[in-house]
Amino acid sequence: xxxxxxxxxxxxxxxxxxxxxxxxxxxxxxxxxxxxxxxxxxxxxxxxxxxxxxxxxxxxxxxxxxxxxxxxxxxxxxxxxxxxxxxxxxxxxxxxxxxxxxxxxxxxxxxxxxxxxxxxxxxxxxxxxxxxxxxxxxxxxxxxxxxxxxxxxxxxxxxxxxxxxxxxxxxxxxxxxxxxxxxxxxxxxxxxxxxxxxxxxxxx
Numbered sequence: 001x002x003x004x005x006x007x008x009x010x011x012x013x014x015x016x017x018x019x020x021x022x023x024x025x026x027x028x029x030x031x032x033x034x035x036x037x038x039x040x041x042x043x044x045x046x047x048x049x050x051x052x053x054x055x056x057x058x059x060x061x062x063x064x065x066x067x068x069x070x071x072x073x074x075x076x077x078x079x080x081x082x083x084x085x086x087x088x089x090x091x092x093x094x095x096x097x098x099x100x101x102x103x104x105x106x107x108x109x110x111x112x113x114x115x116x117x118x119x120x121x122x123x124x125x126x127x128x129x130x131x132x133x134x135x136x137x138x139x140x141x142x143x144x145x146x147x148x149x150x151x152x153x154x155x156x157x158x159x160x161x162x163x164x165x166x167x168x169x170x171x172x173x174x175x176x177x178x179x180x181x182x183x184x185x186x187x188x189x190x191x192x193x194x195x196x197x198x199x200x201x202x203x204x
Contacts, residue, residue: 008034011048012107016177018048039157043179085167089197092124101128106136141168160187165195172202 006021019037023030029052035042064080075083091099104116113131120129132141141151149153160166170184172179188194 006030008037011040011051014045014177016180018044018179020044020048020051022052025052028052035072040179041183043182045178047078051188058182060113088124093162097124097126100124100126100131104111104129106131106133143169157183160184163187163194165197167197167199169199171198 008025009020011018011020012117014076014163016039018040019042021032021034025043031044031049031052033040033042033044033048043159064075066075066080066083088100102116102120108116108131117129120126121162144151144153160180164182171177173184184196188196197200
């Protein structure tokens with residue numbers, strides 16, 4: 001049996017984009033940080049480190065189920081999608097298109113968002129579509145526009161090593177983006193004069 005080689009890829013969980021080396025194994029993959037990756041430099045948080053455990057089929061929902069009288073039963077895709085469609089249609093017929101909504105994942109690709117929006121706004125006729133991406137980023141968008149005039153991040157990770165002061169606003173970076181926090185901690189270790197300011201109603 002040939003020896004599996006590591007594949008370089010990117011962690012899918014947050015916007016940091018940590019580099020991963022994934023070596024295929026029979027029951028998933030061996031996951032390691034990629035020391036050559038410019039964002040994470042070999043570091044991974046607990047979520048990224050556990051990616052290999054998510055690759056197997058054990059414990060996954062592999063087929064639709066329908067809830068009936070307090071229990072779940074297995075169903076085929078045609079039946080399950082038909083049930084969703086008929087339930088949507090009956091709610092819209094009785095209460096109008098504003099009575100239904102979609103809440104979609106922040107892990108979707110741009111094309112997936114496009115299709116979901118076309119479905120809700122173009123076909124159903126409702127603007128009731130939201131995503132956890134908005135919960136995650138809408139405050140950042142407002143802050144970027146007020147501070148910099150555009151919805152973009154005007155810096156890069158290398159700025160951590162060059163900054164005299166780092167201001168964290170509403171972010172518990174050590175908890176939410178630990179690989180970046182490790183980078184900030186290393187920068188302060190190398191340059192003890194680096195000031196870190198946290199503006200947050202929570203004590204962290």
